[in-house]
Amino acid sequence: xxxxxxxxxxxxxxxxxxxxxxxxxxxxxxxxxxxxxxxxxxxxxxxxxxxxxxxxxxxxxxxxxxxxxxxxxxxxxxxxxxxxxxxxxxxxxxxxxxxxxx
Amino acid sequence: xxxxxxxxxxxxxxxxxxxxxxxxxxxxxxxxxxxxxxxxxxxxxxxxxxxxxxxxxxxxxxxxxxxxxxxxxxxxxxxxxxxxxxxxxxxxxxxxxxxxxxxxxxxxxxxxxxxxxxxxxxxxxxxxxxxxxxxxxxxxxxxxxxxxxxxxxxxxxxxxxxxxxxxxxxxxxxxxxxxxxxxxxxxxxxxxxxxxxxxxxxxxxxxxxxxxxxxxxxxxxxxxxxxxxxxxxxxxxxxxxxxxxxxxxxxxxxxxxxxxxxx
Numbered sequence: 001x002x003x004x005x006x007x008x009x010x011x012x013x014x015x016x017x018x019x020x021x022x023x024x025x026x027x028x029x030x031x032x033x034x035x036x037x038x039x040x041x042x043x044x045x046x047x048x049x050x051x052x053x054x055x056x057x058x059x060x061x062x063x064x065x066x067x068x069x070x071x072x073x074x075x076x077x078x079x080x081x082x083x084x085x086x087x088x089x090x091x092x093x094x095x096x097x098x099x100x101x102x
Numbered sequence: 103x104x105x106x107x108x109x110x111x112x113x114x115x116x117x118x119x120x121x122x123x124x125x126x127x128x129x130x131x132x133x134x135x136x137x138x139x140x141x142x143x144x145x146x147x148x149x150x151x152x153x154x155x156x157x158x159x160x161x162x163x164x165x166x167x168x169x170x171x172x173x174x175x176x177x178x179x180x181x182x183x184x185x186x187x188x189x190x191x192x193x194x195x196x197x198x199x200x201x202x203x204x205x206x207x208x209x210x211x212x213x214x215x216x217x218x219x220x221x222x223x224x225x226x227x228x229x230x231x232x233x234x235x236x237x238x239x240x241x242x243x244x245x246x247x248x249x250x251x252x253x254x255x256x257x258x259x260x261x262x263x264x265x266x267x268x269x270x271x272x273x274x275x276x277x278x279x280x281x282x283x284x285x286x287x288x289x290x291x292x293x294x295x296x297x298x299x300x301x302x303x304x305x306x307x308x309x310x311x312x313x314x315x316x317x318x319x320x321x322x323x324x325x326x327x328x329x330x331x332x333x334x335x336x337x338x339x340x341x342x343x344x345x346x347x348x349x350x351x352x353x354x355x356x357x358x359x360x361x362x363x364x365x
Contacts, residue, residue, distance in 0.1 A: 046334040048314060048342040053152065055317030056337045058330060072149055073158045073317050078328075100334060 013064070013096035015042060026091055032066065032098060033057050033086040046100060050087045057086040064096030103363035107286075109301065110253060111277040112358060113270075116168040116203045117215065118142040118242045119156030121323065122273060123169060127357035128176045129193070130305050132350050134247035135275045137174055140201045141215055142242040143224065146231040154242070158317050160228050161326035165208040168215065175200050177355050185304070185354070192353060198236065246310055246347035250291060253279045255344060258288025263335055270323040271332070272315075272345055276301075278362060291346045298365040304354025306365060312343035319344070 011026035015036060022042055027035045033050065036042040048056040052070040061082050066089035074083055086098065113122040118139040129136040143155045143163075157164035178184070178193035185191070203215040207227075213220035215234055224232045241247060251274035260267040269277055280286035295309045315336050320328045336344050 044338050046337040048337055049316075053316065054314065054333075054342075055158070055320070056315075056333050056342060058317070072152060075158065075160050077161055 011091045011094055011096070013091060013098065015045070015059075016062075016097065016099040016101050017042065017045060019101060021097075031069075031087055032084075032089045032091065032096075036086065045086070047087060052085050052088040055085070058083045059086055059098045059100050060084075060102040062097040062099050062102070064091065064093040066090060066096070067092055103300065103365065105281075105361035105363050107252070107278045107280040107362040109276055109356060109358055109360045109362065110279050111269075112356065113273070113275055113277075114138040115273065116140055116170055116174070116201075117166070117205065118154055119158075119163055120166040120168050120205070121164065122270065123174075125176050127355055129178055129181065129353070129355050130248065130301075130307070130350055131192075131195075131353045132247065134241035134243055134350070136176060136178075136195070137170060137201060138275060139242035140237060141168070141203055142235045142237065144233050144235045146233055155228065155230065155232055156318070157321055157326060159230070161321055161328065162208060163228070164321055164323065164326045167206040168203050169206070171202045171204055172200075174203075181355060245313075247350055248276070248307055248348040249274045249313060249345060250276045250278060250309065250348055251313075251345035252286075252288070252291050253277060254286050254290055255288040259332070259335070259344070262339065263332060265329075267332070268323055271319045271321065272313075273318060274345055276356075289340065289344070292343070294364070295346060298351065299348075299362050300365050301356050301362050302354070302360035304352065305350065305356050306352035307348045307350045309346040309348045311347055312341075313345040313347050314342050315344050 013024050015022050024035050024039045033047055036045045046056050048054045053072045055073040061084045066084050069088045112125050112128055114135045114137045115122045144153045145155045175196040181193050184193040204212055205215050206212050251272045256267050256269045280290045298308050300306050320330050320333050
């Protein structure tokens with residue numbers, strides 16, 4: 001599935017998981033989750049259906065913006081709080097911090 | 103047959119996504135528990151593959167309390183007569199009017215589920231083009247007719263997460279406790295996938311697969327407050343699964359206290 005809006009070039013985003021912050025190179029044409037799973041330090045990042053349905057990969061977008069291709073599980077409350085689905089997110093900004101500790 | 107567990111609680115969910123109703127006994131048919139998910143609320147502009155509106159879309163939906171009017175049927179009339187006619191006849195189910203439901207809102211207002219007033223309430227409260235859907239043929243379960251979750255698994259998750267884990271988060275039809283000579287571990291039900299289990303005198307069902315969990319388990323059943331760490335933990339420590347889905351092989355009535363054995 002192609003993103004509706006092209007991400008900026010050379011994005012490297014940060015992920016906070018279990019108190020550790022990891023820099024992740026964004027792999028063009030993929031989602032944040034795909035890029036995280038390609039990073040050995042994040043091979044156990046929470047995820048399951050990869051279809052935007054289960055919500056397991058929902059993380060708090062502390063910094064930056066993303067385009068979510070599909071959202072079948074996040075509520076208005078989740079979205080207002082800043083949660084995104086990593087399996088459906090394409091970065092829109094060069095600086096992104098996604099937290100799984102919040 | 104040696105009993106490996108017993109049923110401690112039985113739930114059905116008159117409206118998919120809303121609070122469940124605990125019953126002492128119930129008929130379990132091929133389509134699931136009698137009265138389970140008879141109603142659902144549909145998003146007219148929703149995804150074709152999953153049009154239901156649930157607490158995933160708006161958490162307070164979980165706090166609505168549906169109940170069958172006139173108690174609602176749990177066991178078909180004259181069940182023994184049907185079962186007594188060889189080789190055992192599938193009983194006549196109560197007609198749709200016997201499954202009439204009223205819903206109490208979190209604020210205490212009560213509506214008939216099929217009333218225009220309730221539809222107006224839903225659409226206004228949730229700001230979405232919703233409609234109520236009565237299932238004519240089967241329970242509106244997500245995947246399989248029957249879901250089972252053990253108190254052993256709940257206890258283990260609570261220990262691992264260092265928090266009280268309310269089993270109602272997992273919205274099972276059956277809560278069972280596995281027992282043996284020693285304390286049975288959590289997730290024992292995973293080892294039963296593919297086996298035939300007899301419940302009580304009559305019902306036989308097979309756990310088909312482990313139950314892949316979603317955001318619903320993060321929601322406190324009494325407050326709808328979210329605890330995402332529960333789902334993350336199930337994902338990272340238990341491959342995303344907790345509890346099992348099952349298919350009914352032989353219909354019949356079950357009750358709390360019924361023992362479970364491997365056939």
